[in-house]
Amino acid sequence: MKSLQHPVILILGAGAVGLSLAGKLTTVARVYAACRAAHAAAIRERGLIMEGVWGDGTVGGITPVTGPDEVPPAVDAVVITAKGTDTRAICEEYAGVIRGRPMASLQNGIGNEEIIAEYTDTVIGGTVTTNFSVAGPGRVRVQSESAPMHLGAWSGDGGAPGRLIEIVRSAGIPVEADDDIRSGKWTKALLNIAVNPLCALLLAPVGVAADENIREIVVGLIRETYAVADAEGVRLPWATADDYLAHLFSVQVPDFAAVYPSMYYDLRRGRRTEIDLLNGYVARLGKRHGIPTPHNRCIAGLVRYAEAHPR
Numbered sequence: 001m002k003s004l005q006h007p008v009i010l011i012l013g014a015g016a017v018g019l020s021l022a023g024k025l026t027t028v029a030r031v032y033a034a035c036r037a038a039h040a041a042a043i044r045e046r047g048l049i050m051e052g053v054w055g056d057g058t059v060g061g062i063t064p065v066t067g068p069d070e071v072p073p074a075v076d077a078v079v080i081t082a083k084g085t086d087t088r089a090i091c092e093e094y095a096g097v098i099r100g101r102p103m104a105s106l107q108n109g110i111g112n113e114e115i116i117a118e119y120t121d122t123v124i125g126g127t128v129t130t131n132f133s134v135a136g137p138g139r140v141r142v143q144s145e146s147a148p149m150h151l152g153a154w155s156g157d158g159g160a161p162g163r164l165i166e167i168v169r170s171a172g173i174p175v176e177a178d179d180d181i182r183s184g185k186w187t188k189a190l191l192n193i194a195v196n197p198l199c200a201l202l203l204a205p206v207g208v209a210a211d212e213n214i215r216e217i218v219v220g221l222i223r224e225t226y227a228v229a230d231a232e233g234v235r236l237p238w239a240t241a242d243d244y245l246a247h248l249f250s251v252q253v254p255d256f257a258a259v260y261p262s263m264y265y266d267l268r269r270g271r272r273t274e275i276d277l278l279n280g281y282v283a284r285l286g287k288r289h290g291i292p293t294p295h296n297r298c299i300a301g302l303v304r305y306a307e308a309h310p311r
């Protein structure tokens, strides 16, 4: 990232999160959004339509691309917002563009940064605790923001996160530096482990987590995740699982009560989910450490079954 004057940003896998980010960044950067053809056609024709807490209106100036040949050579930074299930494939497709450039992940789950590090030296870990959805081709909705975006050095050039933070902040997106982004990814994953699969399976918004029939399952998922994180040496901001659960039920579930998480849309659209980067990952690590994870194993099994039997 040489210059902050007119940075050129490439967003890889632009759907709900990536197109929303593109819409905001276009005020401060030249933005290329690698997206599917239907989004690209709609954006070329009339711009990106945004609604919600990141602003309402039609945003021009985003250049959609559908392959690496359409990306100019002068990219300063890459941000990946594809699903974790697509990380390797999209990195392969855009490998020539990624190589030698700082690349940030805003994806949920654990394991994406390790894959990205195979394609470039400077990797920035990131989290975003805002609800995004696709309302149609080239049309996104941004609802409920519960915490600022977090960005922090994963590998390589330690100055890269600071430069990206400046760009993101100047676009009006709340963002903070995270000096332990490995723990930051786990911290964000707690919320997704607690609510994403349940909402996807029950076809319910996040508020369902507080239902008296469901709450106990959420408690089990999080207590197991805490035990596994502890065995992995991950430092979480809440000392105990029950401290985090208090935050989840008093802040995060109310903030997102009325909206549906990303995994809900995956199952509804018959797509693969990120379950193996979330609850499935916890179950796998639990096995390795000899920690029982019956809640996470059960929920991961149910999601895998639902993936294989689209409704």
Ligand SMILES: NC(=O)C1=CN([C@@H]2O[C@H](COP(=O)(O)OP(=O)(O)OC[C@H]3O[C@@H](n4cnc5c(N)ncnc54)[C@H](OP(=O)(O)O)[C@@H]3O)[C@@H](O)[C@H]2O)C=CC1
Pocket: 012, 013, 014, 015, 016, 017, 018, 034, 035, 036, 081, 082, 083, 084, 086, 089, 090, 093, 106, 107, 108, 109, 128, 129, 130, 131, 132, 133, 134, 261, 262, 274
């Ligand atoms: N939605 C949310 O509220 C939040 C999501 N996240 C995380 O952010 C990440 C992205 O989520 P979200 O934006 O909801 O997901 P989306 O599915 O809406 O967006 C990802 C987009 O990338 C596209 N894509 C995949 N591969 C390619 C490719 N090779 N070339 C071009 N486009 C490609 C997908 O197309 P296709 O579907 O056709 O494969 C899809 O349109 C996930 O890790 C999610 O967990 C984090 C915080 C909040």
Ligand SMILES: CC(C)(CO)C(=O)C(=O)O
Pocket: 108, 128, 129, 130, 131, 132, 191, 192, 195, 196, 256, 259, 260, 261, 262, 263
């Ligand atoms: C924070 C939350 C729940 C917002 O939708 C999310 O990360 C997701 O949908 O995956």
